[in-house]
Amino acid sequence: MADAPLKDVLLEKLADSLASPIPEGTPREIRGLKSLAGKATVVVGMRRSGKTTLIHQMRRERLARGVGRDRLPYVNFEDERLAGLEGTHLGFLVEEYGRRVPGARPGEPVTWSFDEIQVVPGWERFVRRLLDSGEAEVLLTGSSAALLSREIATALRGRAWEVPLFPFSFPEALRHQGRAVPESPGFATAAGRAELEKAFLAWLTVGGFPEVQGLGPAARGQLLKDYVDVAMLRDVMERHGVTNLTGLRWLVRQLLGNAGGLFSVEKFHGALKSQGVAIARDTVHDLLAHLEDCFLVRAVWMESNSERQRMVNPRKAYPVDPGLIPFYDRSGRSNLGHALETAVLIELQRRRAEVTYVRTPEDHEVDFLARTPEGGVELIQVCADASDPAVADRELRALAEAARRFPGAGKRLLTLTRDGAPPAAPPGIAIQPAYEWMLTRNAP
Numbered sequence: 303m304a305d306a307p308l309k310d311v312l313l314e315k316l317a318d319s320l321a322s323p324i325p326e327g328t329p330r331e332i333r334g335l336k337s338l339a340g341k342a343t344v345v346v347g348m349r350r351s352g353k354t355t356l357i358h359q360m361r362r363e364r365l366a367r368g369v370g371r372d373r374l375p376y377v378n379f380e381d382e383r384l385a386g387l388e389g390t391h392l393g394f395l396v397e398e399y400g401r402r403v404p405g406a407r408p409g410e411p412v413t414w415s416f417d418e419i420q421v422v423p424g425w426e427r428f429v430r431r432l433l434d435s436g437e438a439e440v441l442l443t444g445s446s447a448a449l450l451s452r453e454i455a456t457a458l459r460g461r462a463w464e465v466p467l468f469p470f471s472f473p474e475a476l477r478h479q480g481r482a483v484p485e486s487p488g489f490a491t492a493a494g495r496a497e498l499e500k501a502f503l504a505w506l507t508v509g510g511f512p513e514v515q516g517l518g519p520a521a522r523g524q525l526l527k528d529y530v531d532v533a534m535l536r537d538v539m540e541r542h543g544v545t546n547l548t549g550l551r552w553l554v555r556q557l558l559g560n561a562g563g564l565f566s567v568e569k570f571h572g573a574l575k576s577q578g579v580a581i582a583r584d585t586v587h588d589l590l591a592h593l594e595d596c597f598l599v600r601a602v603w604m605e606s607n608s609e610r611q612r613m614v615n616p617r618k619a620y621p622v623d624p625g626l627i628p629f630y631d632r633s634g635r636s637n638l639g640h641a642l643e644t645a646v647l648i649e650l651q652r653r654r655a656e657v658t659y660v661r662t663p664e665d666h667e668v669d670f671l672a673r674t675p676e677g678g679v680e681l682i683q684v685c686a687d688a689s690d691p692a693v694a695d696r697e698l699r700a701l702a703e704a705a706r707r708f709p710g711a712g713k714r715l716l717t718l719t720r721d722g723a724p725p726a727a728p729p730g731i732a733i734q735p736a737y738e739w740m741l742t743r744n745a746p
Contacts (some may be wrong), residue, residue, distance in 0.1 A: 311383045312395055319376040320402070324362050327355035328478040328512070330467070333677075334463050335360070342429055342440040347467035348597035348622050349537070350529050353377070353443040356467055357415050360441055364413055372403045373412050380418035384745075389424025396432070413439040420444040426457035433461055467511030468597075469623045470649050472502060472740045478515055487741040488598065499719050502737040506641040509625015523629045530554060530598065530626070537596035544589065544729045546664030549574060549581040553589050557599050557619045558630035561640040562669075564616040565590075590619075597622050600647060605658035605671050619661055620644045639686040640648055642718055642736055643669060646684050649740055661704035666696075671708065680712040681705060684736070687722040688715065700729060714739075 330352065337343050343360075345353045361374045379387065399412070409619040419425045419442050432438040442462075452678060473483045481501070484490055490498060508514060511529065514522045534554060538544055552574060554633065557565065567590065571583045593599040600622060604615040621627060624641035631637045647670065650657050655672040660681065662668070670682040681704050688694040701713045717723050723733050 308384060308387055308391060309394060311381065312377070312391075313398060315377050315381075316375055316395060316398060316402070319374075320372055324357045324365065324374070325355070326362070327352070327359065328470070328474060329473070330356050330359060330474060332356065332465060332467065333652065337439055337463055340433055340436075341461050341463045342433060342442050342458060343361060343465060344462050345443045345465045345467050346597070349468070350511055350513060350534055351467050351469045351597075351622075354417050355512070356465075357417060357441055357443055361413065361415060364545075369413065372408070373410060374401060374415070375412065375619075376415040376417070378417035381420050384421075387422050387430045389422055389426070392428040393426065393431075411437050411439050415441040415556065417443050420671045430458060430461065433458075436625075460554065466597075466651070466654075468652055469625075470505075470515070471510065471649060471652060472505050472645070472737060475505050475510055475515065476501060478512070483742050484741060487738045495720065498737055498741075499735070502735075503638070503718075506624050506638060506645060509623040513623060514571070514625060519628075522625070526626055526629055530558070533593075533596050533598045537598075538589070538592040540590050542588070544592070545576075546581055546585060546589075548579055548587065549585065550589055552577075553586065553712065554581060554593065554598070555630055557590075557593065558621045558626050558634060561620050561624075561627050561631070561637070562618055562643045566616040569616075586638060600651065602647065602657055602659050602670070602741075605660045608610070615661070620647050622648065624648075638718060639684075642686050642716075643684045645740075646670065646682065646716055648738055660704045660707070662700060662707070664703050666700035666703055668700050668704040671704070671711070678712070679708060679710060680714055681708060683715045685715065685722070686718040688717055688724045689722050694727070698724065698727060698731065702728065 345356055347353055357376070361376065364374060365371060375395075416429075417427075419429075429442070431442055432440055470478060476483050484494065484498070487498065508522065509526070511526065514525055517525065534550055538550060539547065544550060553570070556570060567583065567586045571581065571586050574581050590599070590601065594601055598621070600620045602618040603612050603621070606612045606615070606618070621630075621644060624644045627637050627641050627644065631640070647657060650672050651671060654675050658671045660668040662669050668681050669684045672680045672682055674680075681701055683697050683701050684722060685693065685697045688697050697715060701715065705713055713731045715724070715727070715731060715733045716739055717733070718736065720735050722735070727733050
């Protein structure tokens with residue numbers, strides 16, 4: 303049993319969760335948001351992307367389905383008063399819940415929601431025991447993907463269903479602003495299309511982190527930089543025992559400031575050495591993996607059947623949100639193209655697609671090859687403005703070359719606005735503004 307101070311805090315949290323209204327927030331649309339019998343639903347993602355709000359949304363959905371309010375306890379373990387709490391103490395919660403809700407109908411599952419549970423050593427044994435009881439649904443969140451995706455398969459022995467969460471998508475951002483999401487964006491009036499394009503450009507600049515919505519550039523930049531610092535310090539340095547802060551900061555600036563750029567560990571390692579920064583090549587590999595683990599960076603490998611070829615070719619690296627780009631890109635150039643490509647990648651990952659990029663035999667590049675969970679395959683080229691015939695020819699030629707290698711794949715060109723579409727295109731290539739694609743439900 304927990305010692306007295308910890309016990310009192312746990313009691314307080316349990317009582318509050320059963321008596322307080324369930325917090326509301328902007329509804330999130332998450333593919334694969336379902337519960338599987340005998341498995342814990344695990345929400346993973348970048349810090350401050352809204353994981354706690356999603357857990358409360360799931361609790362409200364169960365309440366709307368008729369689950370009793372007293373069957374929806376919630377505990378957030380990121381509380382300094384719970385320092386020293388261990389998994390062996392958590393059984394006390396279940397025992398106390400049974401005493402406080404004696405009239406619960408036998409056999410009716412309890413939906414336990416645990417936020418930031420990774421801070422409690424030994425939590426996995428407690429969760430397995432709850433699942434083994436057969437009378438509990440378990441919802442979990444945590445900030446470190448290394449714990450709640452890669453390691454949870456071992457920790458929970460395959461008894462976890464992972465739900466990745468990203469910052470607001472474009473339609474979610476519209477809803478957050480209280481704006482209607484059009485049912486048929488491709489048939490909008492001229493005025494409606496102009497409003498959509500204006501909102502889309504603003505979203506590409508601001509990004510989708512919930513707390514930055516409505517903030518000016520200075521406050522937004524400070525908040526986003528704080529997010530990045532916390533991810534570096536807590537999710538990388540503290541969690542993995544990293545001591546080379548200088549090398550980590552260089553790497554983060556490189557990756558966030560060059561969205562969609564080709565990244566080679568060898569070249570980056572050489573550049574650091576030339577600047578007098580001492581770091582091992584293997585350390586760079588490890589740091590990149592840690593940044594992916596905490597969802598700050600998303601890396602895309604080159605498409606290849608050869609694992610060796612995949613490893614020796616550079617990856618393309620993207621921030622988890624386009625709103626980070628303006629505060630790390632020091633080139634002075636417009637970064638709308640980089641933001642658009644980043645937004646398309648993150649949308650594909652929201653749709654649970656497996657994504658690579660394609661290098662054609664003619665040495666041209668297609669931004670993304672997406673394989674959807676439903677079995678679809680699509681080649682996607684992203685170009686902010688393809689209205690110039692020379693630019694359109696280059697983008698469409700790369701798609702045609704890649705299509706010879708993947709004859710069954712769909713082909714799509716996404717632009718920033720409708721006016722950015724090429725004047726003509728070969729048959730079989732879908733061309734549309736990226737915002738229409740993002741707003742289309744059930745799009746591949």
